[in-house]
Amino acid sequence: MLDLDATRCGERDARHGAAGASSSSTRSRASRLRREDIAGAIIRALGHLLSGGWRIMKRGAQDAAVQGMNLRAPAQRAADVKMDSLLLRLLDDDSSSDEDYDVAAIMLADLAKNEQPKHGGSVQGHEVVRRNKQKGDAKLFDDYFAEEPVFGPVTFIRRFRMSKKLFLRIAGAVEEHCPYFQQRRNAAGDLGHSALKKITAALRMLAYGVPADSLDEALYIAESTIIESLRDFVKVVVEVFGEQYLRAPNEEDTARLMQMGVARGFPGMLGCIDCMHWQWKNCPTARHRQFIGHCHDPTIILEAVASRDLWIWHAYFGMPGSHNDINVLHRSPLFARLAAGKAPPVNFQVNGHDYTMGYYLADGIYPSWSTFVKTIRNPSSNKTAHFAKVQEAERKNVERALGCCSLGLQLSEALLDFGTRRPCGIS
Incomplete structure (x- = not known):
């Protein structure tokens, strides 16, 4: 009787052991299949990521990863070596657990994020307008x-x-x-x-x-x-x-300017000088007081010398609007070449007197220098009245030139992005 019970217990234990072994084998096989599926998916995704369409098998995954790293920048390549090495070890190690493959999947997602190409075409999300x-x-x-x-x-x-x-x-x-x-x-x-x-x-x-x-x-x-x-x-x-x-006049230009002056009744004239105030609507608040003068808004001053054909051969732009024409003249490079002795020679004769220096027509605010010919206020004779009339009419050339470029100066804030806001001059 005891032998029969023992035999029955042994048979029962054997059945339980066989069932346990079968269940463990099933779980191991399912886990191995799951790992193989995950590994295959990772290899396929990694091959598509690194090769851009090449057919990469599991045996070539390591070579493809190395090639992909070589295409990266040196700094990024060094940062990705550790990740790629660990990822390949996880793929090749049969003893890796499910958690290891989950980690590999996360690492693959990070690698894919780093390998995304930089956008270089149209702005994503913007409406495309098919213009003819x-x-x-x-x-x-x-x-x-x-x-x-x-x-x-x-x-x-x-x-x-x-x-x-x-x-x-x-x-x-x-x-x-x-x-x-x-x-x-x-x-x-x-x-x-x-x-x-x-x-x-x-x-x-x-x-x-x-x-x-x-x-x-x-x-x-x-x-x-x-x-x-x-x-x-x-x-x-x-x-x-x-x-x-965009240069100062040379000898040929100076001769041409003097011929134009002779034709207009002003021998030796090199042009007309004047200043204009351009409104700087985007002036920083901290600089408002520096750029506000007789105008209520911040302005930047442009000094120019122009001829009758609207050739602006001298331009000095960038002085704050708190200055006047005389302050700008003192900082302008207009007479720099003349003072350095590099200006082209100017020789003309008026009323039997020889002169070796050209002049500019200017308004009344400019100083009484020999290089400026100003109008006559309150002329008392027909001769002085005629001179004032002709001088003021000829001086309209620079005002006409400044008027032509005033609209273009509205874009100067954008164009100043190419350089700096420091005063700049042509001459």
Whole structure:
């Protein structure tokens, strides 16, 4: 009887042991399958991440990871060596637990976040506007540049502030110098904006001071493209025409200026000098008092010397509005070359007297120097009245030149981003 009970107990224990062994084997096999599934998913994701589409098997995962690290920057590469090494050990180690594979998955997510390419195209989330670029080019060409344009030369000069001949000269030089203004196709094969359209948008902003977005309806060009065109246009104009125009007069220019003065009844005249106050609406509050003078708003002073053909060959910009014309003159480099003996010679004769120094027409605030010819207040004779009338009329040249560039100065706050706010002069 005892033997039978013992036999039954042994059979029962054997059955329980077999069931326990079977259950443990099942759990081990399920855990191993789960680990293999996770490992396979990680290897596939890692292969897609590091290779960008290559077919990577488990045997090549380590080589692909090394290649991916070599493509990174040295600082990032050194930081990722430890993570990649630990990740590969977890993948190759059969004794790794489920928690280890969870850690590997988290490490893979961090690696994917670091490997995301930097965004270099359109701004994500912004609305895409399908503009008809070719329609804008054709409309602009038919309106102004065709053989029989819609708008004539008078309208062209009024809207572009220059003749068509001068505009085409500037546009040709800018397009030849800067690849940005050359019409090309983008990555999708679409034809881009023409040089005429980009330069027209930049000149409209300079001439009228209008916002960039206001030109979109007429030119079919985005606001960001117009602003970029304006920045590049200003840089290219300085690079192309700076050496020829943004300089002090040489001997040839001085002779031409003197001929213009003789034709107007002022032999020896080199131009007209004056100052204008440009309102600085974005002046910092801490500097308001420094830039406020006779005007109620902060201003910056521009001193200029211009000829009859609106050539501003001297410009001194940046002095605070609290100064007047005399203070600006004392700091201006207008007479620096003359004082250094580097100015071109000027020789002329008036009433039998020889002179070797040119002069400028100025208003009454300037000092009584031999280089300034001012008007006569309260003329008492016909001769003095005629002189005052002619002098004041001729002095309108610099006021006309300052008036032409006053709208362009409205954009100078944006253009000053290319340099500094310190006073700068051409001469």
